Amino acid sequence: MITASRIFRILMVEDNPADVYLLRQALKHAGVNYESKVIDDGAEALEFVRNQTPTENEKFDLAILDLNLPAHNGIEVLAGVRQNGAFSDMPVVVLTSSAAPLERSQAEQLRVARFITKPPDLDDFLSIGYVLKDVLLDSEPRSVSV
Amino acid sequence: MKQSARPTIPQGRELLTLIFAIGLVLFMGIMTYAHWVEFRRANEQQDITRRIVRATNIVLSTLKDAETGQRGFLVTGEESYLEPYSEALSRIPKELTELTAVTASVSDQAQRVEAIKRLVQAKLDELLQTIELRRSNGSSAALSAVMRGQGKATMEQIRKICAEMESVADDRFARQSAEMLIRDNEIDLISTIGAVALLALLILATATIQRGTHRRQQLIRKLQKSGEESRQAREFYETTLGSIGDAVIATDANANTKITFLNEVAESLTGWTEEEAVGMPLDQVFVISNETTGALVDSPVVKALREGRIVGLANDTKLTAKNGSETPIDDSAAPIRDSAGEVTGVVLVFRDISERKKAEDELKQAEQRFRTAVSAVSDIVWTNNAKGEMEGEQPGWGGFTGQSLQEYQGYGWAQAVHPDDAQPTIDEWHRALAERRRFVFEHRVRRHDGVWRDCSICALPLIDSSGVIQEWVGVHTDITDKKEADRIFKESLERFHFMAESMPQKIFTANSRGEVVYFNQQWTEFTGLPFQRIKDWNWTQFIHPDDVQENVSIWQHSIDSGELYQFIHRFKRKDGMYRWHLTRAHAMRDEGGQITMWIGSSTEIHEERETQEKLARANQDLESFAYSASHDLQEPLRMITSYSQMLVKGYKDNLDGEAEMFVGFITDGTRRMRALLADLLSYTAVDARATDDTETIDLNLIFEEVCKNSKVSINETGAAVSSDPLPIIRGNRTHFVQLFQNLISNAIKYRSKSPPSIHVSAEQQNGSWRFAVTDNGIGIALAHHEKIFGVFKRLHSSSIPGTGIGLAICQRVVERYKGRIWVESELDQGATFVFTLPIGTEGRKVSA
Numbered sequence: 001m002i003t004a005s006r007i008f009r010i011l012m013v014e015d016n017p018a019d020v021y022l023l024r025q026a027l028k029h030a031g032v033n034y035e036s037k038v039i040d041d042g043a044e045a046l047e048f049v050r051n052q053t054p055t056e057n058e059k060f061d062l063a064i065l066d067l068n069l070p071a072h073n074g075i076e077v078l079a080g081v082r083q084n085g086a087f088s089d090m091p092v093v094v095l096t097s098s099a100a101p102l103e104r105s106q107a108e109q110l111r112v113a114r115f116i117t118k119p120p121d122l123d124d125f126l127s128i129g130y131v132l133k134d135v136l137l138d139s140e141p142r143s144v145s146v
Numbered sequence: 147m148k149q150s151a152r153p154t155i156p157q158g159r160e161l162l163t164l165i166f167a168i169g170l171v172l173f174m175g176i177m178t179y180a181h182w183v184e185f186r187r188a189n190e191q192q193d194i195t196r197r198i199v200r201a202t203n204i205v206l207s208t209l210k211d212a213e214t215g216q217r218g219f220l221v222t223g224e225e226s227y228l229e230p231y232s233e234a235l236s237r238i239p240k241e242l243t244e245l246t247a248v249t250a251s252v253s254d255q256a257q258r259v260e261a262i263k264r265l266v267q268a269k270l271d272e273l274l275q276t277i278e279l280r281r282s283n284g285s286s287a288a289l290s291a292v293m294r295g296q297g298k299a300t301m302e303q304i305r306k307i308c309a310e311m312e313s314v315a316d317d318r319f320a321r322q323s324a325e326m327l328i329r330d331n332e333i334d335l336i337s338t339i340g341a342v343a344l345l346a347l348l349i350l351a352t353a354t355i356q357r358g359t360h361r362r363q364q365l366i367r368k369l370q371k372s373g374e375e376s377r378q379a380r381e382f383y384e385t386t387l388g389s390i391g392d393a394v395i396a397t398d399a400n401a402n403t404k405i406t407f408l409n410e411v412a413e414s415l416t417g418w419t420e421e422e423a424v425g426m427p428l429d430q431v432f433v434i435s436n437e438t439t440g441a442l443v444d445s446p447v448v449k450a451l452r453e454g455r456i457v458g459l460a461n462d463t464k465l466t467a468k469n470g471s472e473t474p475i476d477d478s479a480a481p482i483r484d485s486a487g488e489v490t491g492v493v494l495v496f497r498d499i500s501e502r503k504k505a506e507d508e509l510k511q512a513e514q515r516f517r518t519a520v521s522a523v524s525d526i527v528w529t530n531n532a533k534g535e536m537e538g539e540q541p542g543w544g545g546f547t548g549q550s551l552q553e554y555q556g557y558g559w560a561q562a563v564h565p566d567d568a569q570p571t572i573d574e575w576h577r578a579l580a581e582r583r584r585f586v587f588e589h590r591v592r593r594h595d596g597v598w599r600d601c602s603i604c605a606l607p608l609i610d611s612s613g614v615i616q617e618w619v620g621v622h623t624d625i626t627d628k629k630e631a632d633r634i635f636k637e638s639l640e641r642f643h644f645m646a647e648s649m650p651q652k653i654f655t656a657n658s659r660g661e662v663v664y665f666n667q668q669w670t671e672f673t674g675l676p677f678q679r680i681k682d683w684n685w686t687q688f689i690h691p692d693d694v695q696e697n698v699s700i701w702q703h704s705i706d707s708g709e710l711y712q713f714i715h716r717f718k719r720k721d722g723m724y725r726w727h728l729t730r731a732h733a734m735r736d737e738g739g740q741i742t743m744w745i746g747s748s749t750e751i752h753e754e755r756e757t758q759e760k761l762a763r764a765n766q767d768l769e770s771f772a773y774s775a776s777h778d779l780q781e782p783l784r785m786i787t788s789y790s791q792m793l794v795k796g797y798k799d800n801l802d803g804e805a806e807m808f809v810g811f812i813t814d815g816t817r818r819m820r821a822l823l824a825d826l827l828s829y830t831a832v833d834a835r836a837t838d839d840t841e842t843i844d845l846n847l848i849f850e851e852v853c854k855n856s857k858v859s860i861n862e863t864g865a866a867v868s869s870d871p872l873p874i875i876r877g878n879r880t881h882f883v884q885l886f887q888n889l890i891s892n893a894i895k896y897r898s899k900s901p902p903s904i905h906v907s908a909e910q911q912n913g914s915w916r917f918a919v920t921d922n923g924i925g926i927a928l929a930h931h932e933k934i935f936g937v938f939k940r941l942h943s944s945s946i947p948g949t950g951i952g953l954a955i956c957q958r959v960v961e962r963y964k965g966r967i968w969v970e971s972e973l974d975q976g977a978t979f980v981f982t983l984p985i986g987t988e989g990r991k992v993s994a
Contacts, residue, residue: 018785025792097781120784120820122791 008034008136011063013077014095015040015070019118022125023064023095030129032136034061042072049080049087060090062113062136067096067103075103078110091139093132113139160354167347174340181333188326194248195315195322198255201245202308205262208234208241209269209304213297216273220280220288231273242266258311265304272297395423395432395494396482403428403447406491415475415498417468432494437462437474447492450479454489465496474499526622530605532615534579546622548594564590564598571603582607582615591622600626652748654685656731658741660705674720690716690724708733708741714751725752769830776826783823787816818949822938825951829937832881832958839962841879845872845886848879849906852886859894869906873915875983881959886919888952889979893921895948898974914965914982922976931969956981 010027014020020038027034037060039045054060063081067074074094081087091113096103107115113135119125215231218224242263249255276297280288387394393412397403405428408420416423416431423431434443446457457479464472477496481489526542535556536543543554547562554561560568567589578585585605590598605620646653646666653666661682670676673688680688689697693715704711711731716724731746790812794801801809849869853860860867867890875882886906893904903922908915926934926941933939935957940950960967960981971977 016785018789022788022792097784118784120780120787120816122788122795125788 006033008032008061009059010034010036010132011060011090012036012038013040013042013045013063013069013074014038014066015042015068016066019066019095022122023128026126026129027132028129029126030133032129032133042069042074042077044071045069045077046072046080049077049084052084053086060087061139062132063087063090063092064132065092065094065096065112067094067107075106075110078107078112082110091135093135095128160351160358163347163351163354167344167351170340170343170347174336177336178333181329181336185326185329185333188322188329192319192322192326194251195319197248198245198252199312199315201241201248202262202311205238205241205245205266206304206308208237209266209301212238212270212273213301216277217292219277220285220292223280223285228277231277235270238266238270255311255314258307262304262307265300265307269297269300269304272300392495392497395428395496396491397428397447397494398491399451399481399489403451403492405431412496415465415467415473415496417471428494431468433466434463434475434477435466437464445494446477446479447494450481450492451489454481456480474503525624526601528620528622530618530620532607532617534575534618543622546593546624547591562592564592566590578605582609585618585620588625599624600629649747652727654731654746654748656744656746658705658743660701660744663743672717672719688718690718692716704731704733705744708735711744711746714755717748725750726755727751769833772826773830776823776830779823780820783816783819787813787820790816822949822951825949825955828884829951829955829958832884832955832962839878839881840876842874843877843879843882844874845882845908848872848882848886851883852890855887856891856894859891863894863897863902865894865897865902865904867902867904867906870908872906872908872917875915877963881962885956885959885981888956889919892952892979893919893923893977896921896923896942896977898922898924898976910985911982914984916980916982918978918980920976920978925973925975925977926969926971927973928971931971934969935967 012020012023014023017040020040024036039048065074065078069077074096078092078094081090081092092111093114093116094107094112095116095118097118104115114131116128116131119128211230212234215228215234218227219231221227245259245262246256249259276288276291279291387407387409390409391411393415394407394409395405395412395416396407397405405423405426408416408418408423408431413419413423418426418431428445428447432445432447434445435441436443443463449457458477463475463477465475466472475496476499477494479492479494482491482493484490526546528536528540528543529538531537536554536559538555539551540554543559544550547554547559549558549562552558557572560572563571571587571589574587575585585603587603589601589603591601593599601622602625603620603622605618607615608617608619610616643664643666646664649666650668652668652672653664654662654669655664656662662685663681665677665680665685669680673680675688686694686698693713697713697715700713701711703709712729714726714728717727719725727748728751729746729748731744733741734743734745736742790809794806794809794813846869849872853867856867859865890904890906894902900922905920907918907920910916930941934941935953937954938950939954940948942948956979957967960983963983965981965983967979967981969977969979
């Protein structure tokens with residue numbers, strides 16, 4: 001499969017650098033080739049998803065979204081993603097330490113690919129890489145994956 | 147019904163039309179028949195002509211057959227050719243006979259037939275001759291004979307005559323056909339004209355009949371209507387007479403007055419049915435006599451007939467019915483006159499007056515009873531004459547005072563009145579006498595035993611219809627005991643008010659209608675309003691506007707039902723501030739259970755209430771703080787866990803044993819802290835307001851679920867866990883899973899050396915469910931029974947793992963549902979954790 005060698009573009013909205021690091025480790029662990037943009041602030045993230053119109057090459061294959069963000073929360077950012085036509089197809093994985101049922105149902109209404117609660121155990125966290133890989137491959141257009 | 151009103155039907159015109167129509171039909175019939183006879187004759191002639199032509203042709207054809215056979219034989223000489231000849235020969239005579247018969251009725255044709263017969267014979271002879279010739283002399287001789295042409299000429303002649311016959315017949319046929327056509331047309335014409343004429347007649351007749359029918363129907367309707375009216379009128383009178391409450395009998399005017407009518411009431415009073423009675427002489431049915439003497443009385447009918455006016459019956463008359471039963475009656479008779487003023491009968495109206503008699507008797511008895519009663523009551527009833535002097539026997543007065551008639555008569559009674567009261571009484575008595583008005587007074591009377599008794603007096607003049615005072619009737623009532631009771635009541639009321647005034651609470655009393663009749667001084671001090679302005683229902687003015695409506699309705703409910711009144715509301719203080727008060731009021735009842743008054747008190751609870759609210763707010767804040775704190779603490783803890791693991795993973799080879807041990811302590815510490823935080827979260831979550839406490843929960847299912855959750859430890863320890871049938875209750879599922887999970891886990895965790903045996907029981911007790919979780923574990927010393935329910939309170943070191951929050955959660959759950967939890971245990975004796983849930987939070991008990 002040529003997908004293995006493809007370089008994915010991933011948008012990470014995460015304010016905790018320690019989690020960003022763990023996330024990179026997880027993706028590496030799963031063998032995902034990627035380049036990423038990290039936004040560590042809710043307001044900035046909202047600004048980005050509202051106003052950006054990426055070209056075909058600049059499009060992101062996946063967004064990983066934390067819900068507890070400074071300034072604006074992740075649900076607002078997610079709503080912004082769904083409102084912008086340029087991002088509306090982008091799969092979003094919510095990765096959060098909050099497991100409040102309300103947030104979960106709000107997120108699911110905004111079509112998230114996965115809703116993951118950050119696990120405290122390191123190995124559990126690293127296995128998230130495989131989950132993200134599945135999401136990337138699932139959303140891959142057929143013509144490329146063959 | 148007036149005969150002249152019936153319209154007659156004009157019969158002359160209708161009859162004429164009918165006769166004309168019949169004539170027309172007859173005429174048409176005759177004409178048609180005549181023509182039909184003609185037509186049939188012509189038709190028969192035509193038939194004969196047709197048959198002549200056919201018979202002629204047959205004869206001619208048979209002759210040709212014979213000739214053909216002859217020719218064939220002459221040429222060949224073979225006999226077989228003669229077959230058609232001989233066959234024709236046999237047919238000829240019959241055919242000729244037929245021809246003769248057919249033409250018999252036609253003379254000119256008959257002559258021609260005779261000629262044909264002759265020629266046919268000649269032809270047949272010729273044929274026979276030539277055949278014989280052939281047989282005897284051979285063909286040439288025979289042929290030559292034929293050649294001579296004699297046979298042919300004969301044949302020609304036959305043909306000619308036949309043609310003549312046909313031509314004659316054809317002519318005749320044509321003539322006959324033409325004649326038939328004429329007849330046919332004539333018939334058509336007659337039929338058409340006749341039909342048109344008939345149609346016209348028919349239309350005329352229909353119109354006439356229609357008019358006649360219409361008139362007849364009108365007539366019938368009129369007849370019916372007038373019949374109906376008279377029937378209705380009769381029915382109306384019969385119904386009226388039948389339904390009136392009085393008995394009615396009508397008679398004729400003859401000497402023996404025969405009955406003509408008897409209504410239902412009369413039937414039941416006399417015992418005669420109308421059927422039986424009508425036609426009978428009145429005095430046999432209507433038998434009346436004097437009630438007291440029993441002598442027969444003349445019926446008023448006779449008098450009414452004689453005098454020609456309405457006659458009433460004397461009183462005390464009774465009617466003897468057919469079966470002998472007697473009824474007191476009241477009756478009257480009136481003559482019936484026709485339009486000429488002639489008396490034609492009498493109507494007798496009477497009614498049963500036994501009820502009225504009974505009422506009159508009862509009244510008499512009542513009066514008698516009253517007189518008897520007066521002498522029996524404790525009140526002293528007396529009468530004075532019109533001048534106001536006591537006169538005659540006064541048993542009431544005499545009995546009470548011990549005075550004799552001589553002593554009390556005239557104004558002697560005043561001797562029994564207290565000296566201080568005697569003169570004022572006499573003065574007032576004189577005034578009442580002069581003004582002819584009611585006398586009302588109070589004075590002391592010396593009883594027969596010498597004791598002074600307080601009495602109230604009321605006397606009234608009895609005035610007859612002419613306005614003259616007949617006598618005075620008076621009543622003395624001994625009110626000494628009542629006065630004493632009043633005095634005691636007044637004293638106790640004063641004492642109560644004195645007590646109420648000295649109390650710090652606000653006290654009030656209200657009457658049975660809920661009107662406040664007393665407020666102690668604290669009210670006026672608090673509200674700054676005088677009693678007059680807040681009494682009755684005016685207290686509502688100092689109630690907080692938001693509380694007034696509910697307050698009034700709850701107060702009203704208590705007044706109506708007599709139930710305890712209790713309400714928390716705000717009163718406006720004189721400085722305009724509202725202060726919270728708790729008010730309670732009880733109903734006081736008399737011996738008969740009737741509410742006599744309400745006694746209530748209001749206590750200011752403003753401070754307490756505010757403190758309570760503050761406390762509730764503080765608790766709520768604390769809970770949300772604990773919730774978010776434990777929640778937010780999870781985050782950094784996760785970092786520590788993840789990265790210490792990362793450290794071990796990434797630098798495994800570079801860490802010495804000691805460093806690895808340190809990292810081990812870090813991860814272990816974080817794991818325990820995570821467990822603590824998780825428990826703390828669930829502890830604070832128990833009080834979360836948003837949770838739904840009204841789910842229907844089958845505790846049996848909860849028990850099963852908890853056993854499933856603890857399956858590993860149950861298997862490991864070989865624990866036996868059992869339960870009674872548990873009830874279905876209302877609450878939040880999660881809460882009860884937590885409750886049972888913690889209790890059962892604890893029972894397994896704190897086990898003794900023997901395998902745990904755990905039982906959950908449930909029973910109803912004093913309006914509550916009483917649950918008990920009993921184990922055979924290590925037990926708990928009495929000193930710790932309270933302590934164990936505290937947050938983070940643990941009795942054991944880390945040798946038995948736990949966060950020390952499980953029982954705190956249990957307590958919180960039970961208390962949320964207004965229950966209580968405690969432990970019954972001794973060290974090394976096992977433990978029973980008991981908790982109660984008030985019934986009402988539960989549904990029905992599920993049978994085993």
